[in-house]
Amino acid sequence: MDVDGIDERIIGHLRADGRMSNADLAAAVGLSPSACLRRVRALESRGVIRGYTAIIDSRSGRQGIVVFVQISLERQTDDFLGRFEKAARRCPEIRECYLMTGVADYQLRLVVADMTEYERVHRDVLSALPGVSRIQSSFTIRAVIQPMEG
Known part of the structure; x- marks a missing residue:
C-alpha cells in the first residue's frame, strides 16, 4: 500500500x-x-485506515482485567496454525493475537470482567482451541504505557 x-x-x-x-x-x-x-x-x-475506536480510561471501571496469555501448540504446521487462528478469531474475549518467535507460539491479550470470567474463558475457550498444549497466563497490575490504537 x-x-x-x-x-x-x-x-x-x-x-x-x-x-x-x-x-x-x-x-x-x-x-x-x-x-x-x-x-x-x-x-x-485501501484498508490503511481500518476503523476508528474509543479509548476507554481504565480508571472508569469499564475496562476489566487485562490478561496476557502465551499459547504453545502441539505442532507448528500450517494446518495447526491455521486451525488455531481461525478458532481464535471467533473468540470475543481475545482482543489481540500474535504469532510469536521464542518459547510460546502465540501471545494473546484478553480482557475479562473478573477472575471468575477468566476461569470460564480458560476452561471453555482457551483449552478448547485446536492444538493447544500449554497455556501460561499473566495478569496486569496496571498499564504504564498504553497504545492509543485501542
Missing part, C-alpha cells in the same frame, strides 16, 4: 485524534477540505 508524505501526516493526526474534523485535518496537513476527505476515504478503502 503506497502512502506518501501527506497520507502519513493525515494518519498521524488521525492516530492522535480520530474525531478531528475534516476541516481541521485539512488545515493541519495543508490541503483543501475536499482533497483531504478524498485522501481519507482512499486510505479507508
Whole structure:
C-alpha cells in the first residue's frame, strides 16, 4: 500500500485524534477540505485506515482485567496454525493475537470482567482451541504505557 508524505501526516493526526474534523485535518496537513476527505476515504478503502475506536480510561471501571496469555501448540504446521487462528478469531474475549518467535507460539491479550470470567474463558475457550498444549497466563497490575490504537 503506497502512502506518501501527506497520507502519513493525515494518519498521524488521525492516530492522535480520530474525531478531528475534516476541516481541521485539512488545515493541519495543508490541503483543501475536499482533497483531504478524498485522501481519507482512499486510505479507508485501501484498508490503511481500518476503523476508528474509543479509548476507554481504565480508571472508569469499564475496562476489566487485562490478561496476557502465551499459547504453545502441539505442532507448528500450517494446518495447526491455521486451525488455531481461525478458532481464535471467533473468540470475543481475545482482543489481540500474535504469532510469536521464542518459547510460546502465540501471545494473546484478553480482557475479562473478573477472575471468575477468566476461569470460564480458560476452561471453555482457551483449552478448547485446536492444538493447544500449554497455556501460561499473566495478569496486569496496571498499564504504564498504553497504545492509543485501542
